[in-house]
Amino acid sequence: MTLPRLSFLGTGYLGATYSICFAELGYEVLGVDVDEAKIATLAGGRVPFHEPGLDDLLRRGLASGRLRFGTSYAEAAEFADVHFICVGTPQRPDRMSADLTYVESTVTTLAPLLRRRALIVGKSTVPVGTATWVEQLVAKHADPTLGVEVAWSPEFLQEGFAVEDVLRPNRIVAGVRSAWAHDLLAAAHKGVFDLAATEDREVPLVVTDFATAELVKVAANAFLATKISFINAMAEVCEVAGADVTLLARAIGYDPRIGHRFLQAGLGFGGGCLPKDIRAFQARAQELGAGEALRFLHEVDLINTRRRGRVLNLAAELLDRPVGPAGPDLSGTVVAVLGASFKPNSDDVRDAPSLAAAAALAAAGADVRVHDPQAMDNARRSQPALSYAPTLEAAVTGVSLVVVATEWAEFRNADPVLLGGLVERRLVIDGRNCLDPAQWARAGWTYRGMGRPVT
Numbered sequence: 240m241t242l243p244r245l246s247f248l249g250t251g252y253l254g255a256t257y258s259i260c261f262a263e264l265g266y267e268v269l270g271v272d273v274d275e276a277k278i279a280t281l282a283g284g285r286v287p288f289h290e291p292g293l294d295d296l297l298r299r300g301l302a303s304g305r306l307r308f309g310t311s312y313a314e315a316a317e318f319a320d321v322h323f324i325c326v327g328t329p330q331r332p333d334r335m336s337a338d339l340t341y342v343e344s345t346v347t348t349l350a351p352l353l354r355r356r357a358l359i360v361g362k363s364t365v366p367v368g369t370a371t372w373v374e375q376l377v378a379k380h381a382d383p384t385l386g387v388e389v390a391w392s393p394e395f396l397q398e399g400f401a402v403e404d405v406l407r408p409n410r411i412v413a414g415v416r417s418a419w420a421h422d423l424l425a426a427a428h429k430g431v432f433d434l435a436a437t438e439d440r441e442v443p444l445v446v447t448d449f450a451t452a453e454l455v456k457v458a459a460n461a462f463l464a465t466k467i468s469f470i471n472a473m474a475e476v477c478e479v480a481g482a483d484v485t486l487l488a489r490a491i492g493y494d495p496r497i498g499h500r501f502l503q504a505g506l507g508f509g510g511g512c513l514p515k516d517i518r519a520f521q522a523r524a525q526e527l528g529a530g531e532a533l534r535f536l537h538e539v540d541l542i543n544t545r546r547r548g549r550v551l552n553l554a555a556e557l558l559d560r561p562v563g564p565a566g567p568d569l570s571g572t573v574v575a576v577l578g579a580s581f582k583p584n585s586d587d588v589r590d591a592p593s594l595a596a597a598a599a600l601a602a603a604g605a606d607v608r609v610h611d612p613q614a615m616d617n618a619r620r621s622q623p624a625l626s627y628a629p630t631l632e633a634a635v636t637g638v639s640l641v642v643v644a645t646e647w648a649e650f651r652n653a654d655p656v657l658l659g660g661l662v663e664r665r666l667v668i669d670g671r672n673c674l675d676p677a678q679w680a681r682a683g684w685t686y687r688g689m690g691r692p693v694t
């Protein structure tokens with residue numbers, strides 16, 4: 240069977256990763272974006288964001304001749320049998336619902352250019368009902384004699400593990416309307432199934448209607464967000480009860496019905512997906528008359544936001560600073576914030592709890608210095624008012640408080656004795672519960688974790 244040719248429309252995080260990984264799986268791939276600079280970077284062999292392992296695969300794909308990048312939708316229309324929509328669906332200014340402008344422009348640009356039968360597959364995270372709307376757009380803008388069809392196949396990749404998640408997904412979801420669409424979408428994933436077979440694994444293909452496929456994605460992210468906020472709610476209770484949430488999580492996680500993953504209490508979730516997806520999901524449920532069913536997600540969001548504020552109060556407590564009606568006054572203090580990305584192994588600072596905490600400390604009057612192993616450029620653009628230190632050592636030298644806000648290995652493995660010699664005061668807030676409190680206490684530090692007792 241000849242493999243279908245694939246186009247990925249939108250080469251942001253999602254589309255670039257898929258283009259590169261599917262070329263690695265043996266497909267002929269064209270990645271298309273309206274952003275010429277982004278395309279030039281990718282075509283030049285450089286990934287415009289930090290993702291472990293992706294640079295090597297990009298260079299291999301380009302060298303193989305199977306992977307190309309361009310800005311022409313006409314070229315995509317002529318080239319591919321399957322077109323994957325990978326454009327962003329950002330939050331609207333109401334900070335709740337999703338903006339589908341890019342999905343719309345992608346479909347209405349591509350559809351009139353198609354000259355043969357093709358399958359348009361949505362991958363972007365969208366409100367339920369979008370696939371049917373895309374189908375209507377296609378009916379309006381594509382030549383009706385061609386039989387162009389739509390399918391929906393959400394993705395579940397995590398930044399930092401994206402290559403693995405695309406090459407070895409734990410499931411493929413296929414929202415399809417016809418056997419033709421089913422077979423073509425299956426062929427577009429043959430490389431994934433074949434790789435699994437060589438490794439004696441199986442990748443389940445879950446075939447659904449459109450609405451279920453769309454909901455699978457937001458339901459999965461809502462569940463993950465809820466799991467994190469659950470353990471952070473337990474952290475709040477642990478703080479007043481004098482208990483340790485890390486031990487609690489360890490103990491409950493041994494029950495396989497609960498599991499240990501995504502049970503890490505700390506500064507809470509951030510990034511370009513979980514926060515925005517749970518809000519868009521609530522907005523859509525409200526529109527459909529099922530707002531009550533998702534009211535708990537509002538609470539999930541509130542718990543998450545409260546964790547960021549906790550750092551501020553802990554800082555005031557450790558630094559023995561007054562807390563007035565407007566919050567703690569940290570003026571005259573120098574604080575190092577370690578971590579700017581929303582999680583380790585990523586340079587993404589979108590809705591990063593680390594930067595939010597840094598900004599809150601600065602707003603309370605502290606002189607804040609931020610260091611991150613990968614996200615410095617993005618952080619500077621997002622929070623230009625903060626100051627930035629080029630190394631971990633430079634960040635902590637002379638400070639009165641260290642806040643670990645992202646659990647990069649460089650911070651987890653830092654030597655508290657060495658850092659203790661650089662700071663002015665040995666005070667540390669472990670915003671990700673990633674340090675060993677006993678080791679830091681032995682080196683003379685006063686340690687505060689999230690949801691952990693004062694030792």
Ligand code: UGA
Pocket residue numbers: 364394395396397398399460463467500501502503504505506507508509510511512513581582
């Ligand atoms: C998330 C989902 O995990 C992916 O499955 C999904 O495909 C993706 O969104 C998406 O919608 O595209 P991602 O945003 O890369 O992936 O990040 P996660 O690994 O889910 O982490 C999200 C946030 O939760 C991070 O800020 C992380 O620090 C935090 N987190 C995670 C915790 O606070 N505790 C945990 O136990 C786990």
